[in-house]
Amino acid sequence: MHHLYTQGMNIDLRHLRCFLTVAEEGGFTAAGRRLHLTQPTLTRNIRALEQSLGVKLFERSTRRTELTEKGKALQESLAPLLRQLDSTLRDLQQGEKLRIGFSWGLPEGLSRLAARFGEETGVGVEFIRCDTPQAGLDTGEADLGLLRSASVPKGLRGLRLYEEERIAAVPASWRLAERTELDWAELTDFPLIINTVSGTTFPDMWPAGRRPTVGAECRNFDEWLEQVAVGLGVGTAPVSAARRYTHPAVRLVPLTGAPAVPAYLAHPSHGAHPQAARFADQAWRAADELQA
Structure with a gap:
């Protein structure tokens, strides 16, 4: 068990991960599938977290599960913290790596840039296909995400690399x-x-x-x-x-x-990988050679 002790509260890290998954999935059933937990087990974890915090995090009905205002505030603060924690633990176990998420169609020039970046910094770059709205940034699978959208979503920072017809x-x-x-x-x-x-x-x-x-x-x-x-x-x-x-x-x-379709390279506004902004800046400067 991993516990966090703060101002007299005993918070189980597992409970925080369960909360964040339910918040991201929008319900207990989908979150249970993602975490490989039964719904009663997941419900007990959420209830234990609410009791430890002394606040209600979800409004539940037979048809939907919605975050309370306290729940929304916790999700906004907790998501980048857990991403950073996961990234730090991975780095300790495997050596430093930078994971770039994409949903489809990586620009051909990005792999060349990644190779140069690895030689300069000693940081290995991995490309990971993530079929999520934020190319793995929203699930913690990626440190940087290639996004094709009209703008950069809230909670992320991004550099606009190019536009495609x-x-x-x-x-x-x-x-x-x-x-x-x-x-x-x-x-x-x-x-x-x-x-x-x-x-x-x-x-x-x-x-x-x-x-x-x-x-x-x-x-x-x-x-x-x-x-x-x-x-x-x-x-x-x-x-x-x-x-x-x-x-x-x-x-x-x-x-x-x-x-046109804008292409951004984005990373979390808070708790980002230490090399994320540097790689994004290099990609922006090399945008002409990146267009797929």
Whole structure:
């Protein structure tokens, strides 16, 4: 058992990890699966933490689990602290490493930069695929994350490396696949495939009243590609996808009038890996050679 003693309170580190997982997953069932714990065991851990702190952390009902204001405050402070603790313990056991998370499509130049960085600093760089909204930063699996989003999420700091144009992905069996070019506005006439976890395209990017319907939802790039392939709808992705991913049942068509896709390299605002900001700065300075 790992305990923290502070102002007379005996806090079990296991209870803190359970709390954070429930907060991140939005419920006890999903958190239990992630932690490989039964729901009664998880409930006891949360109740023990609430009793130790003397505060209520969750509002529970039969339909949902929501953080209280005290719970939200604890999550915001605790997440970076546990990330830093985990990173420190790993470094002690394995030697210093910098983990870079990505959901799909790493820029080709990033591996060259990582090799140079390792030679200069002695810090090994690892690339880890993480199908999460923040490319592993939100789960503690990564120290840096390659994010493709309109902005950097709260609690993170990021440097904007570059922007990419978009291409359209359409089923090869559709007549649409015969086109040499499509316009962003035309896509509203077709069902849209949405990657809800790490995607870059959502219906609200079009004007109200002219938004596409949702043909299907998925949770990673591979599923997204397969949903297009079977004809459930169309999608869009950065142009680098055309160079790195192919599918015999999907045609990638040049797209005009579409908003660009920014790419950021981000790390936690607090409790970040000591080398995270340095690597991000080097990547920003070398942005021209990083574009995939």
